Amino acid sequence: MKKLDKLEKHLGFLAVPNVVMSLIVAQLIIYAAMLTGRVEFEALLLIPKAVYAGEWWRLFSFLITPPYVPASPFQAIFLAFFWYILWMMSQALEAQWGIFRLNLFLLTCVLFATAGAFLGQLIAPTGTIYIAPRFLYYSLFLAFATLNPNIQFLVMFVIPVKVKWMAWILVGFACISLLAMPTIGHRIAFIAPYLSYLIFFKGNLRDSLTSRQRRAKFESERRQTLDAPLHSCVQCDANEKTHPERDFRYKSVDNDMVCICNICRESTSSE
Template sequence: MKFLNKLERKYGKYAIDNITLLLILGYVIGYVIQKINIDMFYMLTLNPYYIMKGQIWRIVSWVLVPPSELGFFTIIMLFFYYSIGRTLEQTWGKFKYNIFIISGIIFTVVSAMVAYFILPSSVYEVYKIPAAFTGEVFNFVKGYIISAFVSTYYINLSIFLLFAALYPDMQVMLYFIIPIKIKWLAYLDLALMAYEIYQYGFVCGVIVFASLLNFLIFFVLILQAKGKTPANARRKRDYQKKVYSAKSVYEGGARHKCAICGRTELDNPNLTFRYCSKCTGSKEYCEDHLFTHEHK
């Protein structure tokens, strides 16, 4: 987060405002091209085979390929993604949100190229490719398979998952009828992705993981912002162990006892007790001696 803040102070003025709207407008252009000229539409896809043949515009143009066929529910979903995208932009700031979107696009492109070069020979069995397809023909088929999995669907999904991580208890109306917390929809999407990876294997796994890598990175930042780091979790566990070990240790059933004055909560129910992180052992102090005692 500190690194992003430094970048924002230096390059924040170059951030694109309302980048979600630009993505949706790109989909509109993609839908128009798809209806007018299907051959031109296929020239937009992220196909590593053709990129290696010099069609480098595909590195960027695939962002225009819509995540699904145009229909009523697709339009509703695009409005929904626009809404949550604007909320994320307002929550994180447009620079960090730009980084989130752009990094997702870059990770997807890199993963597609990596998958193209390291696609295992088992692809023949998984995707039912005839063994006679070798050499240049096999490279063409690999490129086609990868382009079929690369989609802006996962970019949109990463936006949704980030929103669910920030606002897990927000309620939405599924199909305008069923009230449901957004975190359960996120869990459902993750389960469906796991099934897709199981069903389609290596290529799908690489593309999905890379497409959502930006979400994983920002999710860690969210946990850090909320104080849910491994170090904090460990301190919480240690504290709970100390509290548990101290229960019913003292006479009269007191759970807390100051190591300096010997007072317990039975002497004064309003006293606050804390363990000192700098003292060894389970030494507990009342509020009057917590900051004034000599560490042992």
């Protein structure tokens, strides 16, 4: 993160506070325009073919489209709740990261998404790739879950679930969606925005992997210690696990305490 610190030192004044709230307000305005029939949802999405045809505004307008268009007032309630959760997570990330890093994280997500869309369209020219701003929400959610894994959300307002498990469920569904996509171009466009997450959290992911490996090694050594016999005869290698009926005693041999079972002691005595 030293590079980010240097970048923030020189460009921090460009950061926009509450940038996610600004996006939410813009999406509310667009949603109101959709309800009145003045704007169509598909007319704002990032579609590389449409941009090639001269609809350059799609390079920016896709960021202010709502995540989806509710079909009923009941679904509109969930949309409002979705926006609230998005705002809450952005506030937490802004407090943990600072304004500049959150801005930079969102900006890199957008740049990767745009580049991925055009690269994907180039690879799959016969298909039509379109990008909605859902990747921003999912990227923010993954970032929030990585930094605050044990915070609980109430699923259906009843069931408490830690955010880290919700993140794994999201990743699982994303993998299924990725496999179901028709072309490699679509897959590239889908994956590209999340490169920003990998860049920002590569240190966290590496530390998490190292920590898991250390815990696994410690657990393996602990089990080996528990499974290892406490007493082992130096003459016949019998121990209390392989021969529980034997009696093991210690004696001093050349100033060293050695273990001998009763069978070997009796054999030595008879000799």
